[in-house]
Amino acid sequence: MEIISTAKKMQEHADAIRRLGKTIGLVPTMGFLHEGHLSLMQESRKRAEHLVVSLFVNPTQFGPTEDFDAYPRDFERDVALAEKQGVDVIFAPTETELYTKEFQTYVILEKIPNHLCGISRPTHFRGVATVVAKLFNIVKPDVAVFGRKDYQQLVLIRRMAIDLNFGIEIVGSPTVREPDGLAMSSRNSYLTPEQRLSALSLYKSLKNAQKLVESGEKNASRIIEAASKLIKSHKETHIDYISICDPETLVDMDIIDRPAIMALAVKVGKTRLIDNMMLNPSDGMAVDSSFK
Ligand code: PAF
Numbered sequence: 001m002e003i004i005s006t007a008k009k010m011q012e013h014a015d016a017i018r019r020l021g022k023t024i025g026l027v028p029t030m031g032f033l034h035e036g037h038l039s040l041m042q043e044s045r046k047r048a049e050h051l052v053v054s055l056f057v058n059p060t061q062f063g064p065t066e067d068f069d070a071y072p073r074d075f076e077r078d079v080a081l082a083e084k085q086g087v088d089v090i091f092a093p094t095e096t097e098l099y100t101k102e103f104q105t106y107v108i109l110e111k112i113p114n115h116l117c118g119i120s121r122p123t124h125f126r127g128v129a130t131v132v133a134k135l136f137n138i139v140k141p142d143v144a145v146f147g148r149k150d151y152q153q154l155v156l157i158r159r160m161a162i163d164l165n166f167g168i169e170i171v172g173s174p175t176v177r178e179p180d181g182l183a184m185s186s187r188n189s190y191l192t193p194e195q196r197l198s199a200l201s202l203y204k205s206l207k208n209a210q211k212l213v214e215s216g217e218k219n220a221s222r223i224i225e226a227a228s229k230l231i232k233s234h235k236e237t238h239i240d241y242i243s244i245c246d247p248e249t250l251v252d253m254d255i256i257d258r259p260a261i262m263a264l265a266v267k268v269g270k271t272r273l274i275d276n277m278m279l280n281p282s283d284g285m286a287v288d289s290s291f292k
Helices: 007-019 035-047 075-084 124-139 151-163 186-190 193-214 220-232
Strands: 002-004 024-029 050-055 089-091 143-147 169-173 237-245 260-268 271-279
Touching (some): 007 089, 035 169, 124 143, 151 260, 193 220, 193 260, 220 260
Parallel strands (some): 002 089, 024 050, 050 089, 143 169
């Protein structure tokens, strides 16, 4: 496994791999790898011959009061885990390598960031779209794999890849959960054992919503109300949003008469957690497999 830290070397490496006629798969990460990231790597392996994993805690996607400095980092451990997965290249640039002093070019999407997490994190998706566009230009992948846990991010990157003609297949990989249902996240490492119990309320409320929809409930506010009640009954929880929305536009839906995404963000103590699930009304249309 090779570790590359400059954009130029990474581009040269990608050109060489492409000249050999091999396809490249990219798994962008901010490191502190967990089972969720490993499943993205396995997905990429199935779809492309050469596997590049980027490790970069991207400063532009953190707000001024967010956890950029505290974000967990463990490069040695990440390298060992990636090696075990048979990763071909780790691309781990420094901050100044990707953002020079004169940096001033951002990718901004017009609509998708105006919903869900974009409301309380107004500059987050500008940072995500920009760094992912840069990674696409540096790694030149055929395929890039992202987790469905960050659902809004996945929708945004799909849109960006189409709008800017990247010619890259964007794959959404299923959320990997702990045995009790908690979605895996590097930020779970912030939770105390008591907060860890409260964090489970996200998954429980989504499963409960699925049950309600399966039993015929179509009214989105009633389902959101039930989720809100369940989450608030757990200690140290503060709801940022609970939304039931269109899987592609992320616009809120009042009546669930077709497949919808239920997405939520909840602070448990100081840790902001997100999760989502597809809601399928029993008489609804088949789910679009790319958004399952
Ligand atoms: O999902 C993440 O870890 C990050 O948002 C990403 C896609 C690596 C961009 O920094």
